[in-house]
Each structure stands twice: as structure tokens, then as C-alpha cells.
Amino acid sequence: MVAAGLAPSAHHSQPWRWQVTGGVLDLFAAHQRMSRFPDPDGRLVTISCGAALHHARLTLAARAWSVSVSRRPVTGDPAHLARLLIAGRAPVNPDTAGLARSIDLPRADERPLTGDPVEPATLRAVSAAAEAQDVRVGVLTPAQILELPAATGHDAATGSGRSAESASWSGPESTADPLGPQLPGTLGVHDETATVAVLHGPHDHDIDWLRAGEALSAASLAAVRAGLSLRPIGAPVEHAATWTVLRTMPELGHPYLIVRLGREVNETDVPHLSRPKSIQTIDLLSLVAEPD
Structure with a gap:
């Protein structure tokens, strides 16, 4: 998901991988993307993945999808951190939509x-x-x-x-x-x-x-x-x-x-920087099948 790729991550490593199967989105830790930095317990990777998970949840909710979350699903894969199941359509909360607009x-x-x-x-x-x-x-x-x-x-x-x-x-x-x-x-x-x-x-x-x-x-x-x-x-x-x-x-x-x-004194004096490229730029929403 493009929005999830904009989540804050340690050393801007984006140490995650998404897998899409129908209406199921699986989040995996990609520890190799943090291999140049010390993270012996995988804490920084896992925290970064948590930020991507929230960005994904928020974006889906802002687009009127009802989503259930399973953290640490029992699959036998230690890198498998979360599973999002898209259950159908749901009303959009204005606060959720406002936060989602802040992602950019x-x-x-x-x-x-x-x-x-x-x-x-x-x-x-x-x-x-x-x-x-x-x-x-x-x-x-x-x-x-x-x-x-x-x-x-x-x-x-x-x-x-x-x-x-x-x-x-x-x-x-x-x-x-x-x-x-x-x-x-x-x-x-x-x-x-x-x-x-x-x-x-x-x-x-x-x-x-x-x-x-x-x-x-x-x-x-x-x-x-x-x-x-x-x-x-x-x-x-x-x-x-x-x-x-x-x-x-x-x-x-x-x-x-x-x-x-x-706060900064001059909040408008923000250096113009190009948007960093997401390691995984695929839009997962385009691959999620319309639920029955």
C-alpha cells in the first residue's frame, strides 16, 4: 500500500513486506532492510512495521472499508506480524478521514x-x-x-x-x-x-x-x-x-x-524536499477484491 510506505520507519528503511490474497493483507517484517544498522532484537523493525500497519488500517477505514486485525497470527512464520481482513463496507468517521489526509x-x-x-x-x-x-x-x-x-x-x-x-x-x-x-x-x-x-x-x-x-x-x-x-x-x-x-x-x-x-517559530519555512520513494510502491487496494 502506497500510504503504508509513507509510515515513519527507523533509518527510513521501510523494513516490511505486504502480501495480498483476495481480501486478506498480510504484513511481514523484512529484517534484511535494516541489516546495516544495529537491531539485534528486531525492535526497530517491529516498531516500524507497526507504523506501517496503522497507516494501512487508517487508509482502509478512510476509504470506507471495514477491517479486522490479527496481530501475530499463528502461521509458523516469525516474520508474519499481522493480518488484515477486509470484511466489507463501513461508514467513514470524520476524524479517521482527517487523520488519513495527514499521511502526506x-x-x-x-x-x-x-x-x-x-x-x-x-x-x-x-x-x-x-x-x-x-x-x-x-x-x-x-x-x-x-x-x-x-x-x-x-x-x-x-x-x-x-x-x-x-x-x-x-x-x-x-x-x-x-x-x-x-x-x-x-x-x-x-x-x-x-x-x-x-x-x-x-x-x-x-x-x-x-x-x-x-x-x-x-x-x-x-x-x-x-x-x-x-x-x-x-x-x-x-x-x-x-x-x-x-x-x-x-x-x-x-x-x-x-x-x-x-513548534517551530516560522512554521511556513519548511525546506522543499522531494518525496522519498517507497520501497514497495504497489497499491494494495487496487489488488483487493470487492467483498461480497
């Missing part, structure tokens, strides 16, 4: 967030979008944010937190740095208005990582719809020390991703 808009952004802080109501809306995918959102305090670069030996004063091992996430027309983002706390005073939150949950299995990707997709679309910039940071996955620090923070479960949320 830029989301990940490396520029400093110097605009006004995110309003509580807007933050609640973005958090609710993620939490609707059975993933929790924990907003970090300034003191907690400063603990993160220290955990991985980064120097917040000099901004030396850039690491080739940190996952760079990007979606359509992204301005994300291909060398990998900095950890929160290394971004400097120009990001002092940013909100930093952790996507987390009570368990730490591959199905939880899949749902974390769905939550990332939902939150990023809700953010862009509200005129915000949302950038995922894979520090909890890439850095064991960061994961350990987050686990000791009150009210946080197992951390999946960090997200940085906020």
Missing part, C-alpha cells in the same frame, strides 16, 4: 523547536491518539530529560550526543538527519519549549513493539494535524543505559520510543 504531510523534523509550548489540550489529544493503540504516554520533566544524555555519556553542554547508532526516523518529505538524532537534553536552549515524552507499556514483547509503532503512527498524524512537529528518537532501543534510566522513573513501564513534540 511532513512529520519528522530536526529543526529547533522555538515556538510556543504545546498547549495542554493539544498534548492530551496527541497522547490520546497514541493511547488508543494500547500504548501509554509519559511526559518527562526537565530534570528527567537531563538524565538521558548523561546515561549514555553524552555531553549536554557541547551537544555531542549525536550517534550513528541512534535510530533516525523519517516519513514523507522528512527533514530528519540521516546520521541519527540527538538525545533529548543535547538539543540546546533552542529546544526549551519542546515536550519530550516516552511511549511505554507494561510488557516488552514483539507484539508490544508492534503496538508501539501503531501508537507512533497515530501520534505523529495527530501532531501534524495540530500543526506540530513530532520526532521519534530510538534511544530506549539503541542505548541500554537510557532504557535502564527510563525504567527507574516513576509511572513508566517498559520504554519503546522517545518522542520530541513542539
